Amino acid sequence: MIHRTKVTLLSLVKLVLPFSLTLALAGCGSSGPVVCSASSSSSCSSQPGPDVLYGFDTGSINLAVSVTIDPSTGGFIETPIKINGSSFFANSAAVASNAQYLYISNSYIDGQPNNGSQIIGYSISSVDGSLTSIAGSPFFSFPPPTSIQGLATTPNGKFLYGADDTGFIYAFSIESATGVPTLITGSPFASGPNSQLVVDPTGKFLYASDDNDPNDGILAFTIEDSGALTPVAGSPFAIPGQTSGTSEPFGIVDTGSFVYTSLSATNQIAAFSVDSATGALTPVSGSLYSTGNDPGVFAFASNFLYVVNAGDGTISGYSVDSSNGELTPLSGSPFGSGGETLVADPHGKYLYLGTYKGVQGYNIDSTTGTLTLGSANFGENGALWMTTVQLPSSAAQ
16 A cells, blocks of 8 residues: 655555656756657657666565556556565655656665655666666655655656655756656745645646645745745635645646646645746636546646546546536546556557556547556556656667
């Protein structure tokens, strides 16, 4: 079972992003080879390289897998490559732009809970997508009670952010040549207890779920040129209809025009429109939207939004009205079973569900958004934090 930490104790319930997707992932880069990530809302490359899925076990034994996606079927071209190393507990992952680096947050240093946090980094081979530990990794050893959870990068790959469940957001600059992260001046930035965050596709704003009694809401920040964070006027933005701070916002996704957060305690999704000039959020008409039991991480593919329901293992799917952000449940939703994590491929054609037994792929109907069982499948113990990356066009085919 994936673990979710709270401010005062460790709660053995779901964690999902991912590899956040809601896990929060970078979009198109502004320089170098143009590639995509799972959070991209549009196609980024006219001559794409192969797509690769990475997964990390959430247990105390480090198990990483790397597998190439068949673009015509969504299946896996070869047997997943297992990468074994020192034990750590993966909380999520993020990918810097241009498919250069992958980062994982670890809140179980030496395999022990409540033992502080660190960030583990890998460089991604532009030839075949293989992973190599970045020199100096793992980075930092933030003492308890710091508990870095979800990660997100800016589209240009310059900055990395980590959600801290004790009430801060950590900000790092990324050395482009080495991938080494360095704390930004002023970091960590005071926020509120948050476990998942996301960077707007423009790279201008950062949003985080704020599970802070008595006022749950969405934290919003402007990202300065230095990578420092400045609160957006009006932040945190209240969950519609929220009065007692018991909705527990968790997963979060930014489509570029709208921000959605899953409310794990009330089995709903809250929707907000984004002011492109200021980053301020306004509730979408009709918000809130019903989900399955205990919704968590999101995946956004084309005009469809999916959320995994950790309480019953299903996937709730919705079409997104691009004019106003309103959600309409898809025919046949909820889909699947046994899932805890979720990620889409970089082109929005396939969806991958992390389950107790490994990973199961689904095909996305481009017209209706309906999910049908796909050919992608591999089994390992425990759900996996996942992310997908499109390699540069120069990568081996």
